[in-house]
Amino acid sequence: MSIEICGISKSYGSFTALRDVQLEIPTGQLVALLGPSGSGKTTLLRLIAGLEPADSGQVFFNGEDHTHRDVRERGVGFVFQHYALFRHMDIFDNIAFGLTVRPRKQRPTKAEIKERVHSLLRLVQLEGLAHRYPSQLSGGQRQRVALARALAVEPKFLLLDEPFGALDAKVRQELRRWLRRLHEKLGLTIVFVTHDQEEALELADRVVVMNEGRVEQTGSPQEVYNNPSNPFVYSFLGRVNFFRGRIADGKVKLGEAEFAVDWASEDDNVPAVGYVRPHDVDVSRSPQYPQSVAAELIYVYNLGSVVRLELRRMDTGEIFEAEMSRRRFAELSLQSGDLLYVHLKHVAFYVGGHLIHA
Amino acid sequence: MTDTSEPGYVRWLLIAVALIFMGLFLVVPLIAVFSEAFSEGIGLFLQAVKEPDTLSAVKLTLLTAAISVPANVVFGVAAAWAIAKFSFRGKNLLLTLIDLPFAVSPVISGLIFVLLFGTQGVLGPWLAAHDIKIIFAVPGIVLATTFVTFPFVARELIPVMEAQGKDEEEAAISLGASGWQTFWRITLPNIKWGLLYGVILCNARAMGEFGAVSVVSGHIRGMTNTLPLHVEILYNEYQFVAAFAAATLLAVLALVTLVLKSLIEWKTEGQQRENEAMPEIIREASA
Numbered sequence: 001m002s003i004e005i006c007g008i009s010k011s012y013g014s015f016t017a018l019r020d021v022q023l024e025i026p027t028g029q030l031v032a033l034l035g036p037s038g039s040g041k042t043t044l045l046r047l048i049a050g051l052e053p054a055d056s057g058q059v060f061f062n063g064e065d066h067t068h069r070d071v072r073e074r075g076v077g078f079v080f081q082h083y084a085l086f087r088h089m090d091i092f093d094n095i096a097f098g099l100t101v102r103p104r105k106q107r108p109t110k111a112e113i114k115e116r117v118h119s120l121l122r123l124v125q126l127e128g129l130a131h132r133y134p135s136q137l138s139g140g141q142r143q144r145v146a147l148a149r150a151l152a153v154e155p156k157f158l159l160l161d162e163p164f165g166a167l168d169a170k171v172r173q174e175l176r177r178w179l180r181r182l183h184e185k186l187g188l189t190i191v192f193v194t195h196d197q198e199e200a201l202e203l204a205d206r207v208v209v210m211n212e213g214r215v216e217q218t219g220s221p222q223e224v225y226n227n228p229s230n231p232f233v234y235s236f237l238g239r240v241n242f243f244r245g246r247i248a249d250g251k252v253k254l255g256e257a258e259f260a261v262d263w264a265s266e267d268d269n270v271p272a273v274g275y276v277r278p279h280d281v282d283v284s285r286s287p288q289y290p291q292s293v294a295a296e297l298i299y300v301y302n303l304g305s306v307v308r309l310e311l312r313r314m315d316t317g318e319i320f321e322a323e324m325s326r327r328r329f330a331e332l333s334l335q336s337g338d339l340l341y342v343h344l345k346h347v348a349f350y351v352g353g354h355l356i357h358a
Numbered sequence: 359m360t361d362t363s364e365p366g367y368v369r370w371l372l373i374a375v376a377l378i379f380m381g382l383f384l385v386v387p388l389i390a391v392f393s394e395a396f397s398e399g400i401g402l403f404l405q406a407v408k409e410p411d412t413l414s415a416v417k418l419t420l421l422t423a424a425i426s427v428p429a430n431v432v433f434g435v436a437a438a439w440a441i442a443k444f445s446f447r448g449k450n451l452l453l454t455l456i457d458l459p460f461a462v463s464p465v466i467s468g469l470i471f472v473l474l475f476g477t478q479g480v481l482g483p484w485l486a487a488h489d490i491k492i493i494f495a496v497p498g499i500v501l502a503t504t505f506v507t508f509p510f511v512a513r514e515l516i517p518v519m520e521a522q523g524k525d526e527e528e529a530a531i532s533l534g535a536s537g538w539q540t541f542w543r544i545t546l547p548n549i550k551w552g553l554l555y556g557v558i559l560c561n562a563r564a565m566g567e568f569g570a571v572s573v574v575s576g577h578i579r580g581m582t583n584t585l586p587l588h589v590e591i592l593y594n595e596y597q598f599v600a601a602f603a604a605a606t607l608l609a610v611l612a613l614v615t616l617v618l619k620s621l622i623e624w625k626t627e628g629q630q631r632e633n634e635a636m637p638e639i640i641r642e643a644s645a
Contacts, residue, residue: 051528071531078532084525088547098533101543153533 001062001156001189002027003048008057010043017043019213021057025191025206030183032200033193035210036236041193042081044210045159048191050074061156077150081162083142085134091145092117092130098153120148123182140171147182157189164199176203197237201225209233231350234275241281241320243347247272247356252349255315257291261349262357272356274347278308281322282343285332292341295320299336300329309334311342391609394602406603414580415588416607418496422571422584423564426504430560434511435553439545441512442519443527453516459508468502468573475501494576499584502570507560514556518549551626555619562615566608 003025010018018040025031033041046052048059050071058067066074086094093100095117099108108116121127124144134142143163150158163179164172180203183190194200200207201221209216209224209232217229228234235242245254248269252259259274282288294314301308307329309322322342334340349356395403406412437456441449459467473479475492485492492498526548530540546553568586575582577591585608592601 049532051532071528072534072536075534076532078529080525080529082525084529086526086529086544097530097535097543101530101533101535101539149529149533 003157003189003191004060004063005044005048006058006060008044008047008054008059010040010047010052010055016213018047018054021213021215023208023215023218025189027062028187028189029205030180030203031189031191031206031208032204033191033208033210034195034197034200034236035216036195038212039210040213041195041210042161045161045191045193049076049078049159051078075153075156077153077155077158079143079146079150079158079160079163081165083134083146085142085145085149087134090131090133091121091126091137094134094145095120095149095152097149116152120152123151124148125178138171139167140175143167143175144178151186155188157191160190160192162194163192164194164196172199179203201237209236211236228275228348229355230353231273231275234348234350239278239321241276241278243274243276243316243318243320243344245272245274246270247349247351252347252356254344254347255293255313255318257293257344259291259347259349263351270351272349272351274344274349276320276344276347278321278323279306280344280346281320282345283309283311283322283324283332283334284341284343287341289343292343295340295342297334297336297338297340300334311340314339388609391602391605394598395606397602398599402599403603403606406597406600407607409600411580411583412588412600412604415583415585415604418499418583419565419585421496422500422503423561425500426507426564427557427561429504430507430511431553431557433508434513434515434556434560435549437512438515438519438549441516442522443524456509456512459506464502464506464567464569465573467505468570471498471502471505471570471574493574494578494582496582498574499571499582502574503564503567506567506570507563510560510563511553511556514552514559515549518552519545522548551622555622555626558615558618558622562611565611 003023005021005023008018008021009016021040021044023044033044035041043052047054050066050069050073054067058065060066061074086097089097096113099113099116102108117130118127121130124147126141126144126148129137129141134145137145147158147160164175167175176199179190192203201224204221206218207221207224208218211232217224217233219227224233225237228237231242234240243254245252246269247253247261247263250260250263252261252263252272252274254274284292287294295311296314297309298312298319299310301310305326306323307326309324310319311322312319395406437452440446441453472493474481475485475498476482477486477493479493490497492501526544527540530544531537535543565584566586567584568590571584572587572590575584575587577583577587579591583591585604589601589604589608592604
């Protein structure tokens with residue numbers, strides 16, 4: 001089932017949570033709403049579910065207007081951040097709840113409910129825990145019970161609010177992979193909220209980057225990571241260095257380095273910012289390119305598979321980071337205090353928040 | 359000796375002070391009530407209890423509690439629900455109003471009803487014209503008792519409901535439950551111990567209330583006398599055995615209340631411990 005959000009705005013008193021949000025979520029995709037806290041992502045999710053009314057705008061499911069339908073009519077599966085399991089019911093009753101509250105005519109028989117609950121328990125790999133209580137389960141198990149409970153009512157799609165937020169790193173990894181497989185198996189449209197860019201990029205078919213109540217960019221993980229449409233998206237998705245400079249005569253000057261760009265504006269000599277990811281910084285012992293910049297190695301961070309260097313530019317004094325493989329690090333036999341030359345590959349230039357093409 | 363920093367004699371001194379205080383102000387009076395009641399033998403005690411005026415006072419007290427406690431349960435749950443689960447204009451005002459009966463003296467509460475419904479009161483002439491008696495009659499006693507016991511259930515439930523948040527209710531609704539189903543199957547089971555606790559306190563106060571009821575009742579024997587009022591009348595008439603016999607009934611109620619209250623506290627604490635401790639144990643075991 002596809003979801004379409006048209007011009008949705010929402011505020012709480014003087015705080016504007018969502019400003020004129022436009023979003024389309026195609027059928028069967030696994031979509032991440034990614035943004036810092038307060039960016040409106042959870043509000044948007046609750047609005048889709050009908051748990052929160054919109055101030056203005058419309059919500060369509062499969063082209064059908066659902067703006068004024070309440071939660072029960074919308075038939076969506078919602079998984080809460082802290083799972084919201086019914087603490088006084090065992091796992092079986094938790095999962096069966098959505099079926100047992102149906103009007104008598106639509107309610108499955110006891111045997112059917114039992115069958116369905118057990119097949120869901122198999123799906124979430126919690127067979128044998130049917131008669132435990134939520135307080136007797138670990139965080140990861142509770143999360144899976146919450147998913148099974150939401151799936152029991154055969155929802156049109158699944159909405160998950162920070163599904164892995166409260167779990168430790170190892171469980172989080174396992175659950176991510178499990179959710180990915182579940183999505184492939186069920187083919188259900190799934191929208192989840194996260195503030196973790198790694199989680200969004202790893203898991204989602206499509207990432208919706210949000211900030212201050214607006215959708216900043218929508219696209220596949222590769223698109224948003226490789227072609228961020230503005231500085232916010234650039235800096236939110238992964239580590240980034242930024243260098244302040246000026247643009248003049250079709251060239252951006254960042255300290256002593258010059259980069260030719262597609263700039264045909266009347267405004268000359270305006271401030272520009274260059275963004276470079278640490279893995280796009282090439283480090284060598286001697287200058288390899290005309291734009292190479294001299295830098296001093298301040299500190300080496302060993303991160304396991306990669307090595308991160310903290311460097312200071314000799315021309316501007318700006319501090320920045322570079323990443324390289326362990327092998328390359330060993331080849332160069334680097335030590336703090338060494339004088340090095342860096343080449344900035346793939347610099348993205350922004351003037352006043354807009355991307356300038358090189 | 360254990361590892362406390364205070365010397366032994368300080369601890370014993372503190373415990374002794376507390377025990378002596380409790381003995382003087384709680385245990386001795388309780389013993390006095392029972393010993394006075396039985397001072398002329400069990401026969402006279404039973405006779406005093408079986409006296410028609412005493413029995414009618416017991417009946418009226420039970421009737422009053424039977425009306426005002428359920429009324430306050432309905433009101434308390436509704437108010438606590440509104441306050442804990444929704445934000446609205448005037449929420450703090452409502453909270454203050456709920457506390458009002460605690461803040462004003464019960465005698466004043468009684469007077470308010472006299473001023474409203476009495477013969478000289480605002481609604482007096484209208485009530486007289488329609489032949490409705492509230493003051494110096496059972497309705498007045500019920501009203502005054504309900505007013506005085508108004509905060510118990512709501513006050514007990516608000517923190518419980520606030521702590522639980524509205525996640526579970528939202529989950530129930532998103533799974534297709536109606537508001538009614540959500541209340542009966544999710545909200546009520548989660549608040550049941552807090553509710554029971556509030557009901558017990560509310561009931562104890564409803565049966566024991568003196569001040570407000572005294573103002574509105576008119577002390578008509580066998581008609582508008584509740585048990586506490588009856589005790590006072592008997593005492594003022596120097597019928598000590600009868601007065602203390604009636605008082606033992608109230609004392610027994612107090613003891614039953616205390617036992618129930620401790621049972622519920624023990625039960626809820628046990629539940630909380632279980633809720634907090636279990637996940638840790640399982641996490642450790644699986645790690």
